[in-house]
Amino acid sequence: MGRDARPRDHAQRKAVTEGDAIRPAGPADQPAIETLYAAAFPQEDMLPVVRALSELAGVLSLVALRGGGIAGHVAFTPCALRGTAERLALLAPLAVTPALQRRGIGRALVSEGLARLRVAGLRRVLVLGSPAYYGRLGFGTEREVAPPYPLPAAWRDAWQSRELCAGPPLPPGTLIVPPPWQSRALWAP
């Protein structure tokens, strides 16, 4: 069994990365995106923020398609750094339909988003999430840019970033987020 597992897993990953598309989300995708979040986050009500982001100009919202349906979604919200002209983005939320997790869809969505934001000239992408997951995608602990609200000590390593364009160090400052991310409850356990 061990001998067979690796080629099968490899074949599944190839099917996801080569056969299925990632494209910007449109209004017609919203019901499927909401169904996806209800399934991927059964303990959390993600719909208010998912809906608010779908109505916010400038958000990069991508869907991953599999077999004609939506298998994953990610959003990147443009943000600013207080006192600077730096253009940053917040990665959240990200979800893959439970039956299709661990097949490379989340990684593919994040990579596509980062590539698009790099072309658009954004400097850095921030995320509040599992270091075990985002560390695999090239994110590291963020020390210069503070989150909009202070995080509990246990979450300090969960505040991460990935640099898109090289440049001088950013001055220490606080991330300025648009209204959908201004609720303190989104930044606390």
Ligand SMILES: CC(C)(COP(=O)(O)OP(=O)(O)OC[C@H]1O[C@@H](n2cnc3c(N)ncnc32)[C@H](O)[C@@H]1OP(=O)(O)O)[C@@H](O)C(=O)NCCC(=O)NCCS
């Ligand atoms: C977290 C989530 C988005 C990951 O998507 P995915 O398509 O399953 O992940 P991928 O297959 O692209 O995984 C990429 C890598 O991370 C690893 N990984 C996947 N889920 C992981 C997890 N929960 N913790 C740690 N590592 C994880 C994979 O093994 C893979 O590593 P490898 O390339 O070294 O083998 C998905 O599991 C999900 O929707 N979970 C529920 C919602 C959630 O927690 N969202 C995240 C924060 S907003």
